[in-house]
Amino acid sequence: MSSPSPSLKRSLSLTSVVAFGLSYMAPSLVMVIFGIIAAASSGTAPTAFLIATLAVLLTALSYARMAGEYPESGSAYSYARRLIGAPVGFLVGWSLLLDYLFLPMVAWLTQSIYLNAQYPDIPIWIWMLINAGLTTGVNILGVVLSDRVNKVMAGAAMLIVLLFAAFCVVHLLGSPPRSVGDAWWNSGSTVSGVFGAAAIAAYSFLGFDAVTTLSEETKDPRRTIPRAVVLIMAIGGALFIGVALLMQLVHPGGEFDDPQIAGYTLSIQVGGQEFADWTNMAAIVAGFGSGLAVQLSSSRLLFTMGRDGVLPRRVFGALNSRTKTPVYALLVTGAMCFVGLSFDLTLATSFINFGAFSAFTVVNLCVVVHYVRNRRRRRLNPVTHLALPAAGAVVTLWMLTQLGGTALASGLLWLAAGFLYLLWLTRGFRRPTPRMTLDDAAEGQAPEPARA
Template sequence: MADNPVKLTASLSLTSVVLFGLAYMAPSLVLVIFGVIAQGSAGTAPSAFLLATGAMLLSALSYAKMARLFPVSGSAYFYARQMLGGQLGFLVGWLVLLDYLFMPMVAWLVQSVFLHVQFPGIPFWGWMLVNIGLTTLVNVLGLSLADRTNKLLTGLGLALVLLFVVLCLIHLLHQAPVSLTAPLWNASSTFMGVSAAAAVAAYSYLGFDAVTTMAEETRDAKRNIPRAVVLVMATAGLLFALVAYIMQLVHPGGVFEDAQTAAYLMSIEVGGQVFADWLNLGLIISGFASGLIVQLSTSRLLYFMGRADILPKTFFGTLNPKTGAPVFNLLLTAVIGLLGLNLTLEMATSFINFGAFLGFTAVNLCVICYYYRARRRERLGLVSYLLFPLLGMCVNLYLVSQLSATAIVIGLCWLALGVVYLTWLTRGFRQPAPDLRP
């Protein structure tokens, strides 16, 4: 069968890509997890977020370096193939695939849980079908519509978060003076407590790497994708820390009646019940953008793997001639998303963290390998190309060690399945792994 003549078109601007990355990470997430982070850090949530931002920024810098060298849509999958060799590269891609395949399901699951709480008259499974159906429809209709929809919804989410911050500041003006340094460090703070909370907060940063899957659809990708990776991480991290700081001023300390509903109760305190309800609904609506972009990036990674003959090309490596979208891949992710009907949020999340953090580890290792290969012909900084990636590897391996036993078992089983598949592809390792063509 002849190769599909339709190709990805470079149409996205730097702004669009950055907004895609922010939507993936869901800036409003800080409101959802604030109470948990504040409780774990003894009232120093912004410090925990800043520490998590610095730790994950190490991996973001490594992604930026690789994206500048290889501006193609394969992300960690392609970087590892180039730097670590075909077989290890395949296994890295296989691990990352675990993250990408189930991340849309998690996004839809979270969205449906919140919608069901807000509108209990519609069953949870009904909201799952609505979320999966609408997201898939927008993505099938093409990148242009997805871009416009994302800008609108992400803008709405950011506006609501900033409105909440403004109301918090107005509330503080009418309260007794509070300590401006206590949210960063107080008498109850310990480094172990803050670092433990930072480890939990780090899971909120999953997705900064997703923009690299859109390299072939971004104008001047060699320049814009590296910038987008760092901008997404830095913007989200600073936003998380700033919002957490203001919230910690409104509610000093880490004691809550219910840490999971802390932000909702705080929104009632600063804006009243009506504002709290509208804020909750608005953040749910803006969360649709996260599911949209998660599914979009997953479909691009599957397309790249299909185009490279790792997955069946006739299904995974084709684009719709009218919209330029990998329709089969989008439909597959929609079907996988239906698995969320029978899973808890905790179980679904455990599917993705193992692959994500090992993928980050591999990209840091790729930068180190590039340093040793190219240091004699290029002037590469020892700190930037060796020390930072090494620290990034340590951070991610530590985060893997903190996963639940269930998550690790699922991840290892997935890895074992990948080894079996690689054995079949290479005819018992007698042939090289398929070549990944950009």
Template structure:
């Protein structure tokens, strides 16, 4: 990462191309997630996983367009929290940050659950809950001692993952060439066992696969062309990820028609055995496990960093959350809290776990679209006239789609999300003395030397 110094200010050089920006977004999303999520999405949709992924792609594209607009309007900000704070109100911004905390706090739990599922598929004699605790223990120990591993490993594993996806898709095509599909090709897109409700419910789950595309907005200072490149990068990332998800899920749905699986969560492993044999499945499974562990390191570190920043800035109790260990320079208590949350996954399946993570994501996506509309109002007030279709109609549709997908989450997800949001409102009322003063500001870009240690 290059930098240049002007006077006393250090800024990162704008040397990232559009291709590099899109690649960064894909690395954060981890396209291989489509293989893991296939069984859950196919079962929920009634056997039309590619259709569900297509709906999710369109929904994410609407929000991606809004992210691109906000990246240009608020260069370098890079989060729904900042957009909402600047365009709407500090208290709304705080609640969007609170919703984001739900994502960050529990996303590692999903990563650990996925890792445990793959471990259990490889070694079925050992219960899934044992592998869950092992996964939590490994990543927490690494993060507590501050080993700088996640970033380098994830970059390498992205190329390995993309290569393994191409190999898997090729094996699926070869299998279909030899054996054909036991159902008509069109059944993978729509069949008598599905419905609009089932597809949208599956799309709400499939949207989890896209989480992270908005991370592209954090590269504003490093991208050639600045905000313009970031905007294109966000859209390119969503389209590229969506194309991978749709194509691969379509091939997988042809290999395994319908919505019935022996084990929905481990459907991907069994498909790998079917098309490539036991040896191939085990080899790829180990690659997936390694990638999952590396991903969990990064996810847990990010969650701990967010809690540390919120504690440091007074949005959470500073004495508890705003401290770094004197020995390791890491937010140990925050890491242990995320580890404790990860153990909850012993009582959850993959469908439920991803669903209530998406509660916070969909709220955040809805708010980004609202921020675009608020930006339009400000621009018109200042005498400028942005395109109404682009800045009003499309984001309004984005709000509607995000909120609709939110309602398609299961009851447990809605209950957990609702309780979390209610706690945030009560806490905000205390912080702002009954909403009478602005909420504390979370300065995500300050003290980078310290927070980088927190994410080591």
């Protein structure tokens, strides 16, 4: 008799899942990239964020529908296996490895660069080890502790952004009237420029989908995860648009001495040097929550693929008997900090974007396939289950084409390597692609066979 598949412990509420998603997205990111978006859109950053919100919302709705149908860890990887086929699911999971392996590394590296700027006597590599070590330790001790720490960090991040927004409002009340209309569209605006800026702004939302990897640790996941996905997008989108509008009113137009530090410059303008320094430090501390959430979801994808036998099962598919956490998967993601010490940040970000937008496209297609298969035996709305996800697939494919040549070339090479690994794993497709080993009976449904 075969031993039961390892399963994760259900302990997360709707509030917990939303907090993880918001931490993953990093609310203070709007302050960091505002200058880049404003410059690209000729001073209409809120319009770019609005378009990005609406575009990504289409994919968020698709994730919500799939999470309600299949509440299991693995996210896009699991949906593609069930609905399109095991080989496609494998390649989606392989593509997502770019996203989930490099995201923790980039989070720690960015954090370490800012800490080094604040405390230059301590080198970046020491900050990397500290950041990776702390988040790995907290996540190994269990999802309950991670949840508590993450709620505090998510609250701190939101407080920072809201405090900055309040200072912007006070500054505007004491300044000459500004044209709100020009912040949305002005004489220098172009459709191509604003949509190009929206493609950049869409990267700010990467992470709303990560909460679907927590399905097996969430209470009542069929209801909780879909609601959480939509709430995360709604809260994040409203926050990004609102703060971008205030910042654009404080600094009309899209010309900056250095767009990359425009947020820090505006902090000085609205609150003074001391306020800017404290805000910068608080953002660094709050960023710890983002690294925590990123590593947590990354380890869950590795655990699911290890449990399936796609990755070595003894390493990635094992859970600690006491903490019920995938310790080895967490240690592997933690070890990525060493890669970050010598890796190019721009290329790492390109990998992340390629993996994310590829997965987004496939999840939208999964909803379409689900509609086609089930439309005769279930009452499914063709608008919400066909038209909207099809539009979402078109939008995410377009976003994929907006990436640079290096990103596309690197991503396609990684995908080709995954296909070769799949050929070896299946001995030229003479063996089946490793199947899902989830305990579907626990969810009250019969397991679906993997499709070769």
